[in-house]
Amino acid sequence: MALLEVRDLRTSFFTDAGEVKAVNGVSFDLERGKTLGIVGESGSGKSVTAYSILQILASAGKIVGGSVKLDGQELVGAGEKVMKDVRGNKISIIFQDPMTSLNPTYTIGHQLMEAITLHTNRTRSQARERAIEMLKLVNVNEPEKRINQYPHEFSGGMRQRVMIAMALACEPDILIADEPTTALDVTIQAQILELMQELQKELGMAIIMITHDLGVVAQICDEIVVMYAGGYCERGTADEIFYNPKHEYTKGLLRSIPTMNTMGQKLKPITGTPIDLLNLPEGCPFAPRCENAMKICLKQMPESMDINENHKASCWMNVKALLEEGGESNE
Amino acid sequence: MNSKTLLYILKRIILAIITVWVVITVTFFVMHAVPGGPFVGEKATSPAAMAQLEAKYGLDKPLMEQYVTYLKDAVHLDFGPSLKQRGRQVTDIIMDGMKTSAKLGIIAAFSALIVGVILGSVAALRRNKFIDKLIMVITTAFVSMPSFIIGSLLLIVFAIKLMIVPANGSTPQGLILPIITLSLYPMAYITRLTRSSMLDVLGQDYIRTAKAKGVSGPKIIFGHALKNSLIPVITYFGPMLAYIVTGSLVVEQIFAVPGIGRAFVNSITGRDYTLIMGTTIILATLIVIMNLVSDIMYKIVDPRITLE
Amino acid sequence: MTEKKFPAPLSMHVDLNDFIPATDEEKEYLVQMRPSSTFFKDGVKRLIKNKVAFISLIVIVLITIASIVIPLFWPYSYDNQLGVQPGKPVDASYNNLKPFEYGRTEQAQIEAGEKVFPHIFGTDSAGRDYFIRVVYGTRISLAVGFFASIIVLVIGMTMGSIAGYLGGKVDLIIMRIVDVIYSLPDMLMVILLAAVMNQRIGPMIEGTVLAKIGANILSLFITFALLYWVSMSRLIRGQILSLREQEYVLAAQATGAKGTWIITKHLIPNSISVVIISTALQIPNAIFTESFLSFLGLGVNAPMPSLGSLASDALNGMTTYPYRLVIPAIVISLIVLGLNLLGDGLRDAFDPKLNK
Numbered sequence: 001m002a003l004l005e006v007r008d009l010r011t012s013f014f015t016d017a018g019e020v021k022a023v024n025g026v027s028f029d030l031e032r033g034k035t036l037g038i039v040g041e042s043g044s045g046k047s048v049t050a051y052s053i054l055q056i057l058a059s060a061g062k063i064v065g066g067s068v069k070l071d072g073q074e075l076v077g078a079g080e081k082v083m084k085d086v087r088g089n090k091i092s093i094i095f096q097d098p099m100t101s102l103n104p105t106y107t108i109g110h111q112l113m114e115a116i117t118l119h120t121n122r123t124r125s126q127a128r129e130r131a132i133e134m135l136k137l138v139n140v141n142e143p144e145k146r147i148n149q150y151p152h153e154f155s156g157g158m159r160q161r162v163m164i165a166m167a168l169a170c171e172p173d174i175l176i177a178d179e180p181t182t183a184l185d186v187t188i189q190a191q192i193l194e195l196m197q198e199l200q201k202e203l204g205m206a207i208i209m210i211t212h213d214l215g216v217v218a219q220i221c222d223e224i225v226v227m228y229a230g231g232y233c234e235r236g237t238a239d240e241i242f243y244n245p246k247h248e249y250t251k252g253l254l255r256s257i258p259t260m261n262t263m264g265q266k267l268k269p270i271t272g273t274p275i276d277l278l279n280l281p282e283g284c285p286f287a288p289r290c291e292n293a294m295k296i297c298l299k300q301m302p303e304s305m306d307i308n309e310n311h312k313a314s315c316w317m318n319v320k321a322l323l324e325e326g327g328e329s330n331e
Numbered sequence: 332m333n334s335k336t337l338l339y340i341l342k343r344i345i346l347a348i349i350t351v352w353v354v355i356t357v358t359f360f361v362m363h364a365v366p367g368g369p370f371v372g373e374k375a376t377s378p379a380a381m382a383q384l385e386a387k388y389g390l391d392k393p394l395m396e397q398y399v400t401y402l403k404d405a406v407h408l409d410f411g412p413s414l415k416q417r418g419r420q421v422t423d424i425i426m427d428g429m430k431t432s433a434k435l436g437i438i439a440a441f442s443a444l445i446v447g448v449i450l451g452s453v454a455a456l457r458r459n460k461f462i463d464k465l466i467m468v469i470t471t472a473f474v475s476m477p478s479f480i481i482g483s484l485l486l487i488v489f490a491i492k493l494m495i496v497p498a499n500g501s502t503p504q505g506l507i508l509p510i511i512t513l514s515l516y517p518m519a520y521i522t523r524l525t526r527s528s529m530l531d532v533l534g535q536d537y538i539r540t541a542k543a544k545g546v547s548g549p550k551i552i553f554g555h556a557l558k559n560s561l562i563p564v565i566t567y568f569g570p571m572l573a574y575i576v577t578g579s580l581v582v583e584q585i586f587a588v589p590g591i592g593r594a595f596v597n598s599i600t601g602r603d604y605t606l607i608m609g610t611t612i613i614l615a616t617l618i619v620i621m622n623l624v625s626d627i628m629y630k631i632v633d634p635r636i637t638l639e
Numbered sequence: 640m641t642e643k644k645f646p647a648p649l650s651m652h653v654d655l656n657d658f659i660p661a662t663d664e665e666k667e668y669l670v671q672m673r674p675s676s677t678f679f680k681d682g683v684k685r686l687i688k689n690k691v692a693f694i695s696l697i698v699i700v701l702i703t704i705a706s707i708v709i710p711l712f713w714p715y716s717y718d719n720q721l722g723v724q725p726g727k728p729v730d731a732s733y734n735n736l737k738p739f740e741y742g743r744t745e746q747a748q749i750e751a752g753e754k755v756f757p758h759i760f761g762t763d764s765a766g767r768d769y770f771i772r773v774v775y776g777t778r779i780s781l782a783v784g785f786f787a788s789i790i791v792l793v794i795g796m797t798m799g800s801i802a803g804y805l806g807g808k809v810d811l812i813i814m815r816i817v818d819v820i821y822s823l824p825d826m827l828m829v830i831l832l833a834a835v836m837n838q839r840i841g842p843m844i845e846g847t848v849l850a851k852i853g854a855n856i857l858s859l860f861i862t863f864a865l866l867y868w869v870s871m872s873r874l875i876r877g878q879i880l881s882l883r884e885q886e887y888v889l890a891a892q893a894t895g896a897k898g899t900w901i902i903t904k905h906l907i908p909n910s911i912s913v914v915i916i917s918t919a920l921q922i923p924n925a926i927f928t929e930s931f932l933s934f935l936g937l938g939v940n941a942p943m944p945s946l947g948s949l950a951s952d953a954l955n956g957m958t959t960y961p962y963r964l965v966i967p968a969i970v971i972s973l974i975v976l977g978l979n980l981l982g983d984g985l986r987d988a989f990d991p992k993l994n995k
Contacts, residue, residue, distance in 0.1 A: 480972060484965070577931075599830065600936055
């Protein structure tokens, strides 16, 4: 049994303008100690997936279907009491913008200790010791002094480290990182990623890395889920996805990355604009932008298909390939 | 506190001093724009007062000299004798009136603050539900009705028709209606301010972080959200005092409260110019100081602004 | 033969004919983008959807039209003391009539079979038809509010634009002046100026058209002009400063657009919405101030009524004739409330920053 099992998760936001189907049937497994990457553009539903797991959606958002099982325990519909025990304790999350994610009117010490005292039975001084320990762990210098400082006295990279310290204070089984490096410089980015990998080795936790940056994914992820317009396109091991992509969207993404080999050639972006989540079409949401779209792509949503034991994809092209194969071998 | 904040505070203090000076100057020259000057002509002016003024300001001396003398005296809180109330100095009249008016104003301000913050928070937490819509409708109504209307209506209903409270403001019970009347507008304003501020805060990322850490609902509100939500309310302290001062003019009139507001209105209709000038300057200075304090407090409290 | 790994039997029925490439038109059809419209149309649409603001707009318009139209055909005028006829002794039966009552001569007329137009709100203590006084008072309050706001708008825009465009020393000086005026306690200054000015202005305008309006109202306008332009000027200046630096102005310039095009297409639409909203919220403020002053006796000169002075006069007879206070109170509240709601609605509809 995997540590985290997500099956056919569906989340919608009920707004004045209608129901926005942010997540439409995402499934994946997360094994202990492994790193899963969720990749997609803005609006693909990757962050909402994470918020749905922890049930920290904005008030207009609701999980409308599917299941999320942590160590066999169903979280969807489990109630606040269960979730409060999960949040910050068994599953932690760090967010994209560390400046706005920390309360500006409290010291970081206060915020760290809050996380600690919420889930453990430590006394105040024990919690403070633990907080300093955590700051050391994430390589914040002079932790005894800095623990009394306010968020605005830290630099961007430092704040993200503080967030990581806060998230890991209770040694969670899973750390969800929602675009943790997007708001940071490239050099700081590398440091943070390195830090996360070190901590993963030390503490043995699993990581869900949410990002739109394929480079980050390539660096640290064991498995990848590719999302588009709230649905998943394909999922599999990193090798499979990068070297054997089986969904037109993934192929388009990989093609659009400029590499040393393609130097001098025209950039190949994916044409068109992302779909309107208020008006999802019947068929595959990527079809209008897909070079190889077929009539069936516009009419019906493709089912998920096993490519091999490490790789599932949801694209009619694979069915077409199979049919052609079957047709050929029949001759 | 760092040097940038100190500089800001210094600038504001200088601005406040300049403003008070402008008030005194404008008051003085505007008063002298009355044909014949403020100190002459009215038949009801007591001769003793006139004699005192003559001695102080030398009514035939050049205007600028009178101005400078007046300025100096004003800084010492000496505004001369009342033209109409025989034997009384303006400063004394003002101090007398202030006793009642200050009581009125402070109680009204506190009630407005406390009730406003509570109602505003409730509305924000139950956003778009019935209680929120109800609160919004009521506050919109109170924000739009001029104080003299509310006061008059309250007077008619509660004092005259129902006879629950006395109509006259000279007794402690008589102050109930004036306090309520005076506090309704600021309360409505603070409610709306708190509501929008809290809604804004609740949408902030750090609230999401707190929830993701497993902090419970009530603790998020009282621990994380409230502190940040109240910061904009501090900016309202200055304008609230200004409102209470001007509101008291009307309220004291309607409910016959012996405060400085009523004295001021009577001084206008009675052409008691020294009293008009003195009261204007004192009240204006009070408002300017309150605005200054409010601005400074805001700067100090908002940790983000302190650094930038 | 290798075990073909066919997918788990497709649970959907698949038409094999559909496995041919889709045409571009078919793809286009599915991409339903909302039709884009101009900022203005969007805003108007939003405003209409906002029921509260829309109703307020209707109410305000109705009240305004009523205040303009009714005096044209109403048989009584606001300053006509019905009991007072030159040469005859004062007929006190006309004073303090309750609604739908009649004075002595009118009674006689009715008995003689004539039709006498009813006094819907009765008469006041001087025998004047109260209904028309309320209507006229509304007209005055609205007019004062409107014109005062226009004055503020013009001065504020001018000063703000000058400060914004010229920048440098001019900007500095203007903004310092704005700062000082902004910190002045406005009400006190207004009262002070109003209390004093009519003494001065009174003799100056005697005999002219302006005398009809009254020195008090003129001094109100002057005070407003002196004090209230500051927030508008700050707004305009801010708009100009930020718009000057906006990326899209740079972008437009980069594509070779001329200065005037930039101004008309970009600066004006953005500033207009801010200006309209600010003015819409300024009008109730002006009406508020005017009624406040009238209540204190510093507003319109008798016999001209304003809602504030009517309320103030009614205070005396409040116990016996409460309706005389309640009616102008309701009208003022409706107007100010309606304008506030309308202003809020306008802001929700047109403020681009609040767009979700």
